[in-house]
Amino acid sequence: MAVLTMRDALNQALHEEMERDPSVIVMGEDVAGGSGGTSGNIEAAGGIFGVTKGLKTKYGADRVIDTPISESAIVGLANGSALAGMRPVAELMFADFVGVSLDQIFNQMAKFRYMFGGKAKTPVVLRMSMGAGMNAAAQHSQTIYPMLTAVPGLKVVVPSNPADAKGLMKQAIRDDDPVVFFEHKALYSKKGEVPDGEYLIPFGEADLVREGSDVTVVALARMVPFAMKAVDKLAEEGITCDLIDLRTTSPLDEETVLESLSMTGRLVVVDESNPMCSIASEIAGIAASKGFASLRAPVEKVTAPHTPVPFARELERMYVPSPGDIEAAIRRVMEGA
Amino acid sequence: MAVLTMRDALNQALHEEMERDPSVIVMGEDVAGGSGGTSGNIEAAGGIFGVTKGLKTKYGADRVIDTPISESAIVGLANGSALAGMRPVAELMFADFVGVSLDQIFNQMAKFRYMFGGKAKTPVVLRMSMGAGMNAAAQHSQTIYPMLTAVPGLKVVVPSNPADAKGLMKQAIRDDDPVVFFEHKALYSKKGEVPDGEYLIPFGEADLVREGSDVTVVALARMVPFAMKAVDKLAEEGITCDLIDLRTTSPLDEETVLESLSMTGRLVVVDESNPMCSIASEIAGIAASKGFASLRAPVEKVTAPHTPVPFARELERMYVPSPGDIEAAIRRVMEGA
Amino acid sequence: MQQSPDQIRQAYRQMRLIREFEERLHVENPKGEIAGFTHLYSGQEAIAVGVCENLRDSDFIISTHRGHGHCLARGCDPKGMMHEIYGRADGLGKGRGGSMHIADLDKGMLGANGIVGGGQPIAVGAAVACKARGDGSVSVSFTGDGASNQGTVFEAMNMAVVLKLPKVFVLENNGYSEHTGASYGIGGDLKTRTEAFGMPVWEADGFDYFSVYEAAGKAIEHARAGNGPSAILATATRYFGHFEGDPQNYRAKDEVKNFRETKDALMTIRDKVTGAGIFTAEELDAIDDEVLKLIDASVDSARNGPTPGRDIMMSDVYIDY
Amino acid sequence: MQQSPDQIRQAYRQMRLIREFEERLHVENPKGEIAGFTHLYSGQEAIAVGVCENLRDSDFIISTHRGHGHCLARGCDPKGMMHEIYGRADGLGKGRGGSMHIADLDKGMLGANGIVGGGQPIAVGAAVACKARGDGSVSVSFTGDGASNQGTVFEAMNMAVVLKLPKVFVLENNGYSEHTGASYGIGGDLKTRTEAFGMPVWEADGFDYFSVYEAAGKAIEHARAGNGPSAILATATRYFGHFEGDPQNYRAKDEVKNFRETKDALMTIRDKVTGAGIFTAEELDAIDDEVLKLIDASVDSARNGPTPGRDIMMSDVYIDY
């Protein structure tokens, strides 16, 4: 096992899969960079966040495709090449750019197989960076996974650490269904141990990252390390939590959540999204329906507020649910019953 | 009071508001129709569903603007003209076309005021038809209000009957915030009494359309008449329900739901959307958090399945939650506690 | 007419098949058995067939909301299509897609598409696969005059040029975008706008199979030879309303009648072929008979086809979930 | 040079203001006090100022992610902007928008925009309002070479032509779209592509204020006179990276240096103005001093500005909710 950043773990997964399978291709704005430039550098960028570094140098311009700023056409490239037998990995630089490409995502790739009588196969991976943490403001910081989790036909991946990012990316590329892969910007530089070579994580299996008996804490992406902080702190006081990292929101591992809830009776859901119709809403709703018999206290939803993502450092910090917010919610839920 | 279809009630609201306020303008594909045609008819359509009938004939081409098929530019027309002082009512023929215009909705109109220091005012009404019921299949039948309810800065309206449609449309046009107005295709031809002239319904006030003591049933749009059928049928057996028509999902009238729940202790939420991250999830989640103390039985969520909307009559009928499904859910929730 | 009699017979048969398929749907539709929106292609047959007769099995096409003609021209099974339009469990889409979403991946037919402008970026993607294969295969999209104003179509054109893909854009100007005349919504003109992306555009008479065949042949050859994308622009008309039930208040009274009488695509090909002595009118009539029987049989079969059930509603959302 | 000395002084001052604003941000940025993405406009000053000096109070402009230059040229308060860039509670956006979202509705400045291609449809909407007013006001959008490939931009151009709106598209070709050369992503060329929608395009030297002023003047006059939309195409360069921190691996070593030495917009206007004897170098230097003091004061003030709190985070999502 090597210690890698999430960026490098993703990069490793891409390198390994491109090496393994010649039908894997990569496309997006500046996934290589330098095309049409004056330096002669054929890979001037390697992705704006460095996730696609080295791919063009190694696999060439036919498999690593720089594109104009045309997100609908980028996702279209992925959709059509997938229908025609390739395994495209397309990049939307920022998740917020679903705004200019949603049709290709939710009306096209998600629905082909269903509408076309079960014949179509659309093995697209659509990567996008998401989340607050870089003060990139309202149009470059959103966590729009709830919107896409709602769409039947899409699988949705939300890794929280480098090892998962690698294992889930390799699974995503081999998966025959369309996968939307969210990469949290604030996690790219976080390091962790990453298994070498062949390492795949199946979708729909949440990870129990902390075990405890008092409260079930459900989190995803950047909220997992934040929740860890809160959970570990409370453990010192003797309040112990199951901490569940969802890893994928579609499929959603309800079983693991419900099983934990049946032991703890208390639930805190942590989601960086805006509150309404969020993953927090979804999990809380599941608790109210399928988990009702277990529930001993009001569910606590810890989310961003119902506001756009603000720019200033102080504001963004307030906006994003913090370890302190999570800790407070766990305490509240302990008092609740 | 006249008896009108929802289509005509909406049309009346548009006529009245255009008459009242010269800054109200209408735009979209075939909102008039006939431009560039060979019949010489300057209003060959009046909207594909007839909602904008008579407007161009009465108010002229400057205020009733036929557009090319360019949904991003249509919403852009609304956004820019609103920023510049008009009150545009723009039409997306089908809600599914947010796919090709989402950016202007969720990154632009929703966020101007916040990003721009509170100076901008964007009084757009964005009308769109939604829902199953016409066998229009997967790309013309979706109920995407959860996706937009999640977006801070948007108000979201989901009327269930002609009177509400009129009162909410007039409010929407006068409202200074951007409003997304969902018109259920299967309701356009439904009739109801509609107050004449000045009639406004404030946002964020749900309507208690049936009163009862056993179960709280929350529904919206076409699910309201379906739920009425189920509730009325069960009333004959002595099972009585509060039936709450949300009318707007943003703002969401939590108070009315929670107050009812505090009396009944049982909750059924009916939502035509796909299940995940839906309004059903949201309301169920609210019950699990703020309504927990009242809750005596597992919440029942009645939604469409996690599938695209299928085409065939039999399939679409199965897809849409039915009065029978709602009735069954109410019975289950009665057994649950 | 450098085509062999067999080629011409096939083209004529395909055009007749489309014509009769659509004319029959126009008759059946008011009876109430067919659900949803039905957009008929009658009047434009020469375009779909003129293009598709140039294609090989390894090529791809993608269609629009008005897809029956393109599907049939590409060789989709008329019976499977009819069953789909009637919402049957054994239709091409198992009754889940309907008229607007007919596809057959086995035929390289990537689907009709209910979103105007939805297909073009996908077809560009298929062209990426064609190029990667290196076997000279091409990807073709059909685009209406109205659709030509959708941002995604411009992006698709530009992308195809930038990546120099084997992609052919077929622009079908039938004069209307729903209830609006084509000229109203188009700033500039289609040919100049398309050429401005740096690709050649060949014009064709959309009523004349031979004209379309020739223009499409040039475009497809251009692509197969590795010269990148191009377009053909074909003008025709649609005989019926935008969708079945459209009262067509935007059209002059005799517009369609005049087209039918003076320009009709089937009439045109018949006149040319009989005039050149390739086939007799009787030989062509025999093809018509065969086609009519096939359509009769398809409708009968579709009317009595199996109703889809819950298993069909719930399946094929994912391959594995 | 038919402009009055006052006009020229104002133009020079605005260009200097942009230049120094940006050069100073480039110095301040590595110090870590400025959060988020900062896209600098240095090198393109003549374009923003050449356009905006033609405008009236009732006109509208909309900008891009690279918005400082357009904001300043339109008369936004440099101090309010600097406070915003530093995330202060009394910045133009109350610290909620930052560099990428500076706007001032009171100045008809409809915002910088973080979405490439996001602004153009909005500006077309503002043109609808201009037309409705009937006071000859116009709406102007700025569009980069990279942005010109976004579907929304094509739609906006077409819509403006179809509705014959008083809309001016300013195309700024600075040679790069992030890390990619402009030529790579553009099928055809910007001028032909824009003209193909049926609007005139005037070209300008984007380093030369007078050239841009003249081209923009024609376009704006065209719009004011009710002749519909048009465009100007101005070519310049950006002196800094795409965003602050960009190592610019895609650029030849001396590219920027050469531009600075041979084409610089401030140098060009100074040479012309002093050469024509309108102002002396000393007079212009005095303007420079004034500007530098203003920037100093703005940065000092911004660095010590009030921190936004929870009330600011929670407000202005709606007017009434």
Ligand SMILES: Cc1ncc(C[n+]2csc(CCOP(=O)(O)OP(=O)(O)O)c2C)c(N)n1
């Ligand atoms: C994105 C989108 N916008 C609008 C529509 C509604 N619509 C369906 S067909 C059509 C007109 C298309 O005109 P054209 O491209 O000329 O094709 P034709 O119908 O003439 O074959 C419209 C507006 C749609 N289906 N998708």
Ligand SMILES: Cc1ncc(C[n+]2csc(CCOP(=O)(O)OP(=O)(O)O)c2C)c(N)n1
């Ligand atoms: C829809 C969208 N796609 C991509 C981006 C990322 N992005 C920001 S600026 C930029 C390049 C823009 O190039 P150009 O239009 O030439 O403007 P310039 O940066 O040269 O001023 C890109 C790709 C974005 N912000 N929005």
Ligand SMILES: [Mg+2]
């Ligand atoms: Mg047409």
Ligand SMILES: [Mg+2]
């Ligand atoms: Mg540029």
